[in-house]
Structure formats: structure tokens, C-alpha cells
Amino acid sequence: MSRGTLFDKVWDLHTVSTLPSGQTQLFIGLHLIHEVTSPQAFAMIRERKLPVLFPNRTVATVDHIVPTDNQARPLADSLAEEMLQALEKNCQDYNIRFYGIGSGNQGIVHVIAPEQGLTQPGMTIACGDSHTSTHGAFGAIAFGIGTSQVRDVLASQTLALAKLKVRKIEVNGSLRPGVYAKDVILHIIRKLGVKGGVGYAYEFAGSTFAQMTMEERMTVCNMAIEGGARCGYVNPDQVTFDYLQGRDQAPKGEAWEQAVAWWQSLASDPDAVYDDGVVFDAAEIPPTVTWGITPGQGIGVNEPIPEPKYLPDSEKALAQEAYTYMQLEPGQPIQGTKVDVCFIGSCTNGRISDLREAAKIAQGRQVAPGIKAFVVPGSERVKEAAEAEGLDQIFTAAGFEWREPGCSMCLAMNPDKLQGSQISASSSNRNFKGRQGSASGRTLLMSPAMVVAAAVTGQVTDVRELLN
Ligand SMILES: CC(C)[C@H](C(=O)O)[C@@H](O)C(=O)O
Numbered sequence: 001m002s003r004g005t006l007f008d009k010v011w012d013l014h015t016v017s018t019l020p021s022g023q024t025q026l027f028i029g030l031h032l033i034h035e036v037t038s039p040q041a042f043a044m045i046r047e048r049k050l051p052v053l054f055p056n057r058t059v060a061t062v063d064h065i066v067p068t069d070n071q072a073r074p075l076a077d078s079l080a081e082e083m084l085q086a087l088e089k090n091c092q093d094y095n096i097r098f099y100g101i102g103s104g105n106q107g108i109v110h111v112i113a114p115e116q117g118l119t120q121p122g123m124t125i126a127c128g129d130s131h132t133s134t135h136g137a138f139g140a141i142a143f144g145i146g147t148s149q150v151r152d153v154l155a156s157q158t159l160a161l162a163k164l165k166v167r168k169i170e171v172n173g174s175l176r177p178g179v180y181a182k183d184v185i186l187h188i189i190r191k192l193g194v195k196g197g198v199g200y201a202y203e204f205a206g207s208t209f210a211q212m213t214m215e216e217r218m219t220v221c222n223m224a225i226e227g228g229a230r231c232g233y234v235n236p237d238q239v240t241f242d243y244l245q246g247r248d249q250a251p252k253g254e255a256w257e258q259a260v261a262w263w264q265s266l267a268s269d270p271d272a273v274y275d276d277g278v279v280f281d282a283a284e285i286p287p288t289v290t291w292g293i294t295p296g297q298g299i300g301v302n303e304p305i306p307e308p309k310y311l312p313d314s315e316k317a318l319a320q321e322a323y324t325y326m327q328l329e330p331g332q333p334i335q336g337t338k339v340d341v342c343f344i345g346s347c348t349n350g351r352i353s354d355l356r357e358a359a360k361i362a363q364g365r366q367v368a369p370g371i372k373a374f375v376v377p378g379s380e381r382v383k384e385a386a387e388a389e390g391l392d393q394i395f396t397a398a399g400f401e402w403r404e405p406g407c408s409m410c411l412a413m414n415p416d417k418l419q420g421s422q423i424s425a426s427s428s429n430r431n432f433k434g435r436q437g438s439a440s441g442r443t444l445l446m447s448p449a450m451v452v453a454a455a456v457t458g459q460v461t462d463v464r465e466l467l468n
């Protein structure tokens, strides 16, 4: 029964059957794949001699393992080359669209699908990648799946899933200068916890999201999963339609008008019933930085690292683990913490608008001595657009390295890795232990503008001090 939310409407429209288990057999409109989680799925369908049922509903790219300096084939890392070849072969054998290196369309899977207009409102989208929640920015129901589910989608274009509850997260008002979409989602996760969203889809509503661009909404939805919500979404509106109109895979002509009317009808009704609701005031959100080992361990850049006595009992053990691992003292300010590496990129903040905001701060400044700072565009299209605007020049003049597109040091499944216990200021989405390629490497998550502020000062700095 629809309760009037976009989630319920889209879910019901894609329900093929209710399984004896009580789960829904859900039709998946768009399936995105990459080199890391697809090889075994293909192996499983090969073994069972199953076809890919709707090859035109699957789109592939390579992102995690690509080097961001020299991308010449064969790739220097033989394991990476093998993974790339496996994906190429699977796509060829099963007639699947593949956006490879140099195609002009390669990039992080969650960057390329929206930019090509593949991601559309009202769709169900699955990918063997947790940050598939990104696509919810368009009013799609998009979620990450495991490799055996990738197999299920390849073979049947459906998944067996339990329906989620829906929590409405309202943020109202204008963000203060120096506060970005990244801060909004870090703040939400700080307040609701990394497990707060388990069992829920997050609907992001209110005037703050209404005022956001599509790329800002993608940043927010990208990290819904870090708050435990398997998917997050924003209802489609004129901002969504304006972004999509004219994109390669978007409907054209009369089909466009019909699509817009259809998409509008899918937005949550004003009287929709939610399982839960939370309201935030945008003006109260500070530039936020993580100090710990989960994306929920965030604080305002001007706040001290929380002392155990101020934490609920349930958070104390994790905080202890974080002080030790991060080599940070409770009660000390996070501002002024020295950093070693500054990384701008990832599916959270590797889009053109992110690079523009970062370049605004970098312009006319210099990366501090001894800091390694680099910018990795989220896709080949982002790179091309950035170069057309001269952003690469601004970054390189400031002492940043300008790289080829890929996931890069977000996860360091390529040569971009922290060394030893280096600290990075990172525009990515995960600060787990060892996340960025060194078992003792440390990650501070923040907005791209804050990463630049850290790069040019050599330490965690309130970006508002650098705004004119
Ligand atoms: C490699 C992949 C399965 C993984 C994910 O699921 O998200 C990665 O993209 C990440 O960000 O940790």
C-alpha cells in the first residue's frame, strides 16, 4: 500500500511479486557495474549458463583500480590490468555498454551515470557499490548490493528485498558562508549516528535541499549510506529537470514533456505518511570535520575533540579507539591539526562544482611546504570541463597535482596511498582505519573547500577565514 512517499510509489511500481519470504521481487531499471564487484557475478552466471537478461539495462565503467597518473595500457599493476581485462571481456561477451579509459565517458560510476542522464527520477538503480545511494538525488530509489545480488540482477533484472521504512530529514533555511552540502550530510550523520538509518530510506526535504543544485544533492545522498540508510533521495523538481534536459540519455522532444509530468507525479505527496521525521536548521550547521574513525565522529571545525564525559556511554568505547588510532587528544581543538596529504576527488566531491569551489579557495594561494596535495576529477567529462574553464591551471599554479579520473585515494585500490600514519584532509566519504592505503593512515573528512584550506595552511583550518 502506498503511503504517498516517492519511496513507496517507486517501490510499488517496480514490484514484480511478493515472495513467500515476505520480501519483494523488485525490478531494477538501471544496473551499474564496475571492475571490483562484478567478476564473480559474471563467473556465477557463466557457470550456470545463464544469459544477461536485459543487457541494455546494465552499464559498466572502470574506476577503483585505475591509476590517476599514467593510464597507458597495459596498466603498470598487473592485477589492475587483469581486472580491467576481465570487465572488458564480460562486457563484450554479454553485449554490455562499457565506458573504458579514454572513451570520454569513463569515471567513477556514481559520477558518470548522472552526468550522462542515465540516472533519472522514479527509477530503481542498483550497483555493487555502497555509494549507489548517490543517484537518489534525482528521486530514484538507488542502493548498493553485494556480488551475489549483482548476479541476480544480471540474470533476472530483479532482486529479492525487504521494503525499507522512510525517515523524512528536513533541513530548512540557507547555509552560512563556508558551509557546503558535505557539511550538511556530515552534520546529519553526526547527529543521527552511523547506524541511525539502518532499515530506513532517507528522504531529504525542506528548503535547504530545495535550494541545492543537483551536484550538492548528490553529495548529500552519496553519504546516506554512511548514516546507515541504504538509500537516500530528494524529490524531483525543476532543478532536477533542468539538470537532466539535453543530457545524452535523457528523453527528448515529446517524450521529455511526458517524462517530466510522470516524474512530477512520483514526488512525495504533501500528506505522505512517514515512519519517522527529524528537522534541522541550516543556520546551525558549521563547517564540519571528522576527528575519528567513522563518518559519524564529526565536529564543527571550531569545536574541541569531544571528551568522553560529554559522550553517551554507547559512544565511549569507539571514541577511545579513535583517540588512539588517530593520535588525537580529547579536549584539544581539531583546528590546527597538521596534515600531510590533501585529496580532492571521489564520488562524494569529485564533480565540476566541487572543483570550482575548491579552485576559488586555491586561487592565488600556495600549497604549504611539505604537503602533498592533489585533485582527481570524478570523470573524464569533469576533467574536460575543468580544463576548459582553466581550473587545472589554478590548481597547478597553487601547487596541487592535477590527475586523471578515478576513485584514487578515496579507497586507494590504486597507487594513490597514504604512507605510514600520514594524516589526510580528504573530500571523500569514509575515514575507516586503513581506508586510504596505509594500515595506520589517518583520514579527516571535510568539504573540498576545507581540504584546500588545509592544503594551503598545512593544518585543519576554518575555511571561513579564507573567504573574502
Ligand atoms: C569497492 C566497493 C565495493 C566499495 C563500496 O561498496 O562502496 C567502495 O566503492 C567503497 O567506497 O568502499
Ligand code: SF4
Binding pocket: 063, 064, 108, 109, 110, 129, 131, 346, 347, 348, 406, 407, 410, 411, 428, 429
Ligand atoms: S570514489 Fe570512493 S566511495 Fe566512491 S565508489 Fe570510489 S571508492 Fe567508493
